[in-house]
Amino acid sequence: MPHENALLHVAFCKQLDAFTLDMRLDVGREILVLFGPSGAGKTSVLNAIAGLLTPDEGEIRFEGTIFFRRRPGAPTVNLPARKRRVGYVFQHYALFPHMTALENVRFPLRRQPDADRRAREWLERMHIAHLADRYPRQMSGGQQQRVAIARALASSPRLLLLDEPFSALDVAVRERLQADVKALQEELGLVVLYVTHRLEDAFAVGDRLAVIREGRVMQVGPIEEVVRRPSSLAVAESIGVRNLFRATVVRVEPTGILLDWDGLPLWAAPQPVPVHPRVTAYVRPEDVKILYPDRPVAETVRFNQMQARIREVREGAQVRVLFVEVPNGHVLEIHFPHYAYTPLRLAPGETIQIALRREGVMLVPETMRT
Incomplete structure (x- = not known):
């Protein structure tokens, strides 16, 4: 569009x-x-x-x-x-090695009478005015890229x-x-x-x-x-969507779509359904929730509850990642903050109760469109 x-x-x-x-x-x-x-x-x-x-x-x-x-x-x-x-910033900087930072930025302005002043202004703007007399080999990668951006923007x-x-x-x-x-x-x-x-x-x-x-x-x-x-x-x-799977549309209701995922029933939120009953669906790792065995189940996770066995645990910089096997033999990826679920024992081999948020189960259109 x-x-x-x-x-x-x-x-x-x-x-x-x-x-x-x-x-x-x-x-x-x-x-x-x-x-x-x-x-x-x-x-x-x-x-x-x-x-x-x-x-x-x-x-x-x-x-x-x-x-x-x-x-x-x-x-x-x-x-x-x-x-x-057009300003162009290349992956590998493309600075002239025999020119200083100031000379590199001044190069596209070389026919203008105020070239030196404008080049210095851009060095100042990119926080590298102190590097004006240095050659590329004397600068870090980040400093060289700041020079490259300044050069790309110097000619307005x-x-x-x-x-x-x-x-x-x-x-x-x-x-x-x-x-x-x-x-x-x-x-x-x-x-x-x-x-x-x-x-x-x-x-x-x-x-x-x-x-x-x-x-x-x-x-x-x-x-x-x-x-x-x-x-x-x-x-x-292409964008690396996790938890992709093939399923069959069993029933379409105003409140949701019932899928059969290799023998496992799943409810998805109401959404356009492809013509063919066989669909590709996914659930984001953040939409797979772990349930506490001794707490009431919230309305948002009352659908798609099932047991799962933890196969692997990874500690990421921002989130903890679990790989769990669900009853139909497939593996799901779960992401959650490090501070979440601390009372629970989440280790390989443990069995836990999970729920796939109905609103998080999405169908992928089968036809290509831009």
Whole structure:
């Protein structure tokens, strides 16, 4: 669905070695995250917008300016990269090794009389003014990437492209830079495309998510919506949805849908049901709840109660992860905070009572759509 306040319109095809890149995107003043596995075509999209890759056909338009157009009945347009005024931050910094931080940032401004002043302002803005005279080899990865961002924004672009910009940085540095990018986008009203294969990055910086697989956009929408309601099995697999399973629709009622999951009855919340009775469903690990044996059962977990045997326990940074075997022999993943369920013995081999929240059991549409 087109973005209602779209400034960047992308609609092109390009034959690559492994597949045809067939891209359809509309982007407003936001951070749109292009998410997908390596080799899905995400970087090629940025390169086509920047003028570093020429599509076979289609159109790329930004704020009324045609960057590229090749289609029957219309004159061909291919604006040179230097005239597109697009900021581009590459994965591996791409700083000039023989130039200092100041010289790198000043480079796109070199024909302007106030180049030195503006470059220093951007170094100050990115909190690296003290590194002005250092060469890339004398800076950390995070410092080099700050220089790269300053250089990309020094010429006042309205469109910023970031290609896996912080993938090589440690967590603390990555989080600080992500916060800086988000603040700059809001302050400057930029249109930003941010490429990543890490869903955590999407949540940290993005407004919307475009899931890309083999050169096509599989789904676009607010990040939480895409993650909670993937439009197809391909999207669910791409974003790493846990607890996917196949089931049969037994009955549809106004209050819910009864499924048969390999002999185990499950209730799902009311939702559109595919034509075929055999469906793909999932339940998020956070929607699998552990029940206390000596406490009343809350209304939210009165459906889909069952016994489960703990097979594995993992201690994550933010959550505890349990892998449990349910009566039909399948394994479910459960996530909960470290402080939850402390009175219970949760160790491999223990039998526990769990419930799958009815509202958390979701059906995945069987047809592909974008």
